[in-house]
Amino acid sequence: MEFNIRNPLTLFTHSCPSIFLAEYDDLPTLKATDADICFRREAICSISQFACKFDPFISYLAVNYLDRFLSTQAIPQQPKPWVLRLVAVCCVSLAAKMNEADFSLTDVQADGGFMFDAQTVERMEYVILGALKWRMRSITPFSFVSFFISFFNRKDPSLTQALNARAVEIIFKAQSDIKVLEFKPSIIAASALLSASNELFPLLFPSYHKAISSCLYIHKENPLECYNWMVGKERDDSMVYSCNTAVNVLDHQFSCSESENGKISDYSENQTPISLRSNTVDDES
Template sequence: MEFDLENPLTSLKEYLSDEIPDLFLSESDHVPSKNFLRCLRTSAEFYASFREEAISRILQAQYSCNYDPFIPYLAVNYMDRFISRQEIPQGKPWILRLVVISCLSLAAKMKNKHFSISNFQEGETGFTFDTQTINRMELVVLDAMNWRMRSITPFSFVHFFISLFELNDPSSSQPLKDRATEIIFKAQNEIKFLEFKPSIIAASAILVASKERFPSQFPSFQRSIYSCEFVK
């Protein structure tokens, strides 16, 4: 059964409200380490460049393999968590390619989708990797993440925050969710957002979306978010 980013702690499709406290308690285990945020201040140019190229390659795989956007999102989450806990040597471009392939492969497995290593490496010059090498790198990535593959992301909190709103038209919750989801996808590309917990990114995305879609109700929505016991 494929992993659902909206319900990371369960295989059930329905929304389980009793898991919300666990999500907020556990989300810090699924983000880049605090040490990495300090490293960004001293080696910001290298890591920003590394991450930008890695994301570009991951998105390229999305289009070439026709993946749904949650696979590259999960792959970038794995990549961010890995490079935050594992020192990346500079001047070795093959490492970036290996990290990207391994994170994509892991994300595809979690979403129960086939990932073709040969198709991804087609046209690459200089470095290609065999299955054994990629499998070894996957283990390194998993070890850095403490084998927490069921990532808690901003998508895990979207339904909860929307449930706090008293919408004039209940059917408008889906357009609101769709717009917030679009914002979350775009936010992942910005390295500065690594400083924020998934729940805060989700709450912020929903507030932006609600201000666009329902400006007259926005003050009420804002109060609902700010008064939530889990949001600080």
């Protein structure tokens, strides 16, 4: 049966408390060394590239597998580039298989980087599966969104849909930051909904926060810490986007001005183009 990231325990008889208990089983461990942070960041970039044609939930699940895998591994200070790429390819492959999505190893590796054959990918998949103890039905924040959204009591379905959509967007964006591993999936879901509600219905935020904080399953954990981090991240991301937009506009204007004046680009005559050579990796050595 196809895996449903919103309802990962579909195959089992379960009550609401069981999903909150199950989230403790496979929590990734936060490892904040420079090597871990760098490896994770670059692997996520590769996963985003490999999974760009799939449902975004496949990419999210792949990064979840990555985080759980990295929790069990010691990352060398300077890992070989092909190792990072192989791990990323395998995480996407496993996530696609869980969602019964069509996965073509050739299509995924069409960017011209290191190429892996099916046997190499399969061997690495087994390594990852072993590290994850074959527990592939990950509990993610999406598993709790429907539960917490019921606390908001919006009678207008369109408003509820808007709240859900914005919370999902916040959850997706939060995954790229390693700090997200400090929080349980349920807390991330609750905080994302609070952040979305503060954007969409700011006057009702105090009552929503009170309702969620009174939830039996999270009453000992104040979601405000995660919420404040999310709000800060959204603000920082917006500032970066605004700055980049302004720089791009200025750069465009500057380039146009140079062209009008008959000037060439500032590419040095001593610089030579860099060409990337494709490589084929047939084994793990």
